[in-house]
Amino acid sequence: MSSLEQRCAKAGLKMTGQRRVILKVLGEASDHPSVEDVYDRAKEVDDSISIATVYRTLSLLDELDMVIRHEFQEGYSRYEVNDEHHHHLIDLDTGKVVEFQNDELEALKEKIARDLGYELIDHRLELYGKKLPKS
Amino acid sequence: MSSLEQRCAKAGLKMTGQRRVILKVLGEASDHPSVEDVYDRAKEVDDSISIATVYRTLSLLDELDMVIRHEFQEGYSRYEVNDEHHHHLIDLDTGKVVEFQNDELEALKEKIARDLGYELIDHRLELYGKKLPKS
DNA sequence: AATAGACTTGCGAAATATTCGCATTTTATC
């Protein structure tokens, strides 16, 4: 049983064939698949799966905080498994997504929120850039 | 002629009654109106205006960099005039949007992008928080 | 291993947000 399946069980979700497939797809994805992407990959394993189930499952996983839903200004959502905290830099020429993490940034965000009188619950940061010529 | 109208003229856009109304609505907004909001406010001035025109105008203004389009994870877009650079903290209890600016943050973002080998073209940062009890 | 009952699924329809085609109107320019 995968770690994702365990977390689902702990949340009281029934482990159906469709959910197992979707969790497998998510666990194996190294990109940030859209709902359609997840649907396509899941269909390769179980052709009978419906896109409504993919939507419903991803919503559930999002509520459980097991995945992160992104809206990279494309008009649709992309998902990734929520394990290590990080942010994204989107290459404006290729669409490639680079992940990064920065402790100084984390501290600064906390401080900004606190200074505004707020407890920081969540946040999102996206950088959009173009590749620099190698120097 | 408002400053927004001037910028439109400079871009070669024709100044129609509808555009004038939409620009006025945007210029007077102190919140972050959705397309529907802009449409409603514009209709109070000119009842014949169509929502398609509002969509088209906002898209144009976005391309011209005269407005900023936000997607605060609500399933629709909100707009604001692009004057002073700033970011947003969204109050999770009330939905209120607090604007802020932080130079240290700006410098850090530039540095992160550069270290990853990218020129920073654009970025977005949103903090989501809950109000701290006054101490 | 049969059963109950709640949960889940697939399907198509519906809801939402946004874009588009096209005939008509308006604008800026001459």
Next chain:
DNA sequence: GATAAAATGCGAATATTTCGCAAGTCTATT
């Protein structure tokens, strides 16, 4: 004022996501 290009309104089309419901499946309990 005539002209060409641009903009508008309308309704239809698209795209993404949600929903209702009948049928199927899972888990716990006999």
